[in-house]
Amino acid sequence: MSTPRRLLPSLSSLRALEALDRLGSATAVAEELSLTQSAVSRQLQAFEHQMGLDLILRDGRRLTLTPAAQKYAGDVRQALEQIAQASLRLRIAPDGGTLNLAILPTFGMRWLVPRLPEFARLYPQITVNMNTRLQRFSFASEGFDAALHYGQADWPGTGHLLLRHEHLLPVCAPSLVRDRSALTPKDLLRMPLLHIETRPDAWADWFRAQDVALTGSLTGPLYDQFSTITQAAQHGLGVALMPDYLVEQDLARGHLVALHGAPTEAHGAYYLVWPLEKAQDPALLRFRDWLATQAEPEDPLPR
Incomplete structure (x- = not known):
């Protein structure tokens, strides 16, 4: 279906509109786009004329967007990013294609990256x-071919490959406990608990797995990455519930101590996830088939 030309503004006008929404002033837009303020104003006027709408609020030399234009700019921002990413892929695309992968920062660096040299050797x-992405995202809006995802295999419109289960262990600084051998899981309720943003129910699930009844919410400071919560635990700020593979070295060196003997399997697991419409992409097929040979959930991670 052919889109009417009047609904396809020039890229220069769209860039000026998006930048004004993001930066808040025509002066900043002109500096970012290497234009004069007059040129920016002309581009915005041309856009208004093409749309047949008043979208710019003018107060002297100050320019702002109407609420409708602000919403439009947010939609356009995603489209401009996709165009930029597609253009970059076109410029650098090798003969075998490219794979745009979203990864979890810690798992990606500790599990995937040490294995990638083999893939590069097999498929140069x-x-x-x-x-890196910490939160869920839309394949449609961000244009990734696949993602390393933690949780349940429940993304609609996707296929998945299980990579590894996660096993959790409560740990803290040695200075925080005198006799950890006498501690029971219930005793941990009286200690400061550290929480990870991507696992909001981890502690509640762990206590239930230990048959500890909870009578209220579990409070405590919240951290966005495992690297920061590990540092907090090492400095005695509380008890962190950590994937066992991430704290092996800290436990061996005595920087942390485990407060429970055996790791407990978490409800979630690590997956490679891809949108179904890209399932037959040649680069993704090769990567997925190779990654299946690495997907041994109980295999120790490389150090």
Whole structure:
């Protein structure tokens, strides 16, 4: 279906509109786009004329967007990012194609990256681009070919490959406990608990797995990454519930101590996830088939 030309503004007008929404002033827009303020104003006027709408609020020399234009700019921002990413892939695309992968920062660095040299040796013609993401995202809006995802295999419209289960262990600084051999799981309720943003129910699930009844909410400071919560635990700020593979070295060196003997399997696991419409992409197929040979959930991670 052919889109009417009047609904396809020039890229220069769209860039000026998006930048004004993001930066808040015509002066900043002009500096970012290497234009004069007059040129920016002309681009915005041309956009208004093409749309047949008043979208710019003018107060002297100050320019702001109407609420409708602000919403439009947010939608356009995603489209401009996709165009930029597609253009970059076109410029650097090797003969074997590219794979744009979203990764979890800690698991990606500790599990995937040490294995990638083998993939590069087997498929030197394929380029793997990686971006870290902590929260869920939309494949449609961000244009990733696949993602390393933690949780349940429940993304609609996707396929998945199980990579590894996660086993959790409560740990803290040695200075925080005198006799950890006498501690029971219930005793941990009286200690400061550290929480990880991506696992909001981890402590509640762990206590239930230990048959400890909870009578209220579990409070405590919240951290966004495992690297920061590990540092907090090492400095005695509380007890962290950590994947066992991430604290092996700290336990061996005495920086942390475990407060429970055996790791407990978490409800979630690590997966490779991909949108179904890209399931037959040649680069993704090769990467997925290779990764299946690495997906041994109980295999120790490389150090």
